[in-house]
Amino acid sequence: MITGHFTEVKEEKPQMAGMQATIRWLIAEKEGAPHFAMRVIEIKRKGETIPLHRHDYEHEVFVIEGQGNVLSRGGTTPVAYGNFVFVPANEEHGFENTGDVPFRFICVIPRQ
Amino acid sequence: MITGHFTEVKEEKPQMAGMQATIRWLIAEKEGAPHFAMRVIEIKRKGETIPLHRHDYEHEVFVIEGQGNVLSRGGTTPVAYGNFVFVPANEEHGFENTGDVPFRFICVIPRQ
Numbered sequence: 001m002i003t004g005h006f007t008e009v010k011e012e013k014p015q016m017a018g019m020q021a022t023i024r025w026l027i028a029e030k031e032g033a034p035h036f037a038m039r040v041i042e043i044k045r046k047g048e049t050i051p052l053h054r055h056d057y058e059h060e061v062f063v064i065e066g067q068g069n070v071l072s073r074g075g076t077t078p079v080a081y082g083n084f085v086f087v088p089a090n091e092e093h094g095f096e097n098t099g100d101v102p103f104r105f106i107c108v109i110p111r112q
Numbered sequence: 113m114i115t116g117h118f119t120e121v122k123e124e125k126p127q128m129a130g131m132q133a134t135i136r137w138l139i140a141e142k143e144g145a146p147h148f149a150m151r152v153i154e155i156k157r158k159g160e161t162i163p164l165h166r167h168d169y170e171h172e173v174f175v176i177e178g179q180g181n182v183l184s185r186g187g188t189t190p191v192a193y194g195n196f197v198f199v200p201a202n203e204e205h206g207f208e209n210t211g212d213v214p215f216r217f218i219c220v221i222p223r224q
Contacts, residue, residue: 001205002198003182003189006174027172027198035222036148038172038196060139060150062118062218064176064194070115077115084150086114086139093113106174108220110147 002031006040020048035111042104043097052094060108061085067099114143118152132160147223154216155180155209164206172220173197179211
């Protein structure tokens with residue numbers, strides 16, 4: 001069993017064009033997780049975004065702090081603590097901080 | 113894309129002996145999730161538990177509200193908001209509410 005606190009996990013800058021966010025890998029391959037990885041994504045300031053993009057794997061998201069929008073081709077959906085989002089594989093999506101504090105959410109992905 | 117709030121999801125009573133908890137399936141097969149399911153587990157009152165048990169799949173847990181203990185053969189680990197727990201397959205584990213409010217955590221499991 002492995003336990004920790006997300007704030008103790010190294011905050012990294014993902015390599016994606018235009019991405020104004022950081023990522024913490026809480027539970028992944030290096031912890032022995034065989035099937036999926038749990039990360040915390042953080043967009044620090046109002047107006048900063050993860051621009052619309054897509055990939056061949058799904059996201060399962062749960063918002064833990066702050067306020068934001070989930071972006072899609074169809075428009076934006078406001079979210080805050082307690083909201084969850086399922087983004088199927090190959091569907092365009094993005095995120096935006098709309099509040100005055102960091103916007104943080106859990107994002108689980110399948111093992112790559 | 114599917115969005116929602118966990119409090120809007122039906123709260124169910126799992127079928128496990130001695131389990132003093134409820135479960136909400138946020139994102140699972142019925143939402144089209146191909147690989148893993150996101151649930152919120154809730155232990156409502158201080159002293160109530162999910163007793164030690166094990167199964168052949170892993171848990172990836174993130175505590176969202178309240179205070180509790182993670183139980184293992186080796187002892188207990190206190191957790192609260194922001195703590196994460198990786199429970200490998202076949203490892204004994206349990207949970208206990210130690211606070212005055214509901215103890216809630218996200219628990220992700222592989223597709224069964």
